[in-house]
Amino acid sequence: MGEHDIWFDLIPGVKDAKHALAHAMGTTWLNGEEIHELNHVVMALFIAVVVILTGVAYRKRVAASPDQGAVPEASFNARSIIESVADAVLGALTGVMGEKAARRYLPLIGTFALFILFSNLSGAIPGLHPPTSNFNTTVACALVIFFTVHIEGVRANGIAYFKHFLGPVWWLAPLMLPIELFSHLLRPVSLGVRLMCNMFADHTLLVVFLGLVPLVLPLPVMILGLLVSVVQTAVFCLLSAVYIGMAIEHHEHHDDGHAPAH
16 A cells, blocks of 8 residues: 555555546546545545444334333444434533523534544544544534524524624624624634644654554554544534524523523
8 A cells, every 4th residue: 555545445446436536627647645635535425424324223223122212232333322422412512502402403413423523533543544634624514513503593583693793782893893703704714723633633643653663652642542532522512512502592592591501
């Protein structure tokens, strides 16, 4: 395998597919940087398929035995993975935005939790490139949250949602509007950059240690990488919940008599 190859390149037809894609993009051959980018795309698609198949397996298992829903699985399988992640995400969301909103946004943020967690953990496998170490992947995830925040803000509060961009009093609007716009536009960048930089640094550190001493020395780095993978997944999901909770805050305050906790 070459410097920029991944394990998937051992599958017959994968390299040919990459070069066919490059030709479709107007490039006759792939250089190292382009191969690196395509490797992240391949890994992102693979992780997405894994998440989808895990969800399908979970639904089939629950549908086959709905009366066993409250009984934990004896073995580690798709159901135990989904339920463990879902319980953790739901608990965190409930603390941030209240139970009603947490259940509404669990499918979205829970899906991101699975995708980001699996992507982060893939970096612990030598020969694989975690999709979350690429800026394009993390910013794409952050942009979905960005648009969700404002769509849900308008859905919950109507056109009045945009009033908070102008500040508490009208004469502060010329000052508050650019500050609020800059703050909101910076959110997807901060979400994407934070996740990408941490995972890129973790993956690079692991590769360096594996190259120096391939057996014992990388173990502490790999353990630290697993912790970083979980923490960065939690940070992304919690910040997403905070942003959405702030957007629907007025609506939740009006309906429930209290604003969601931040």
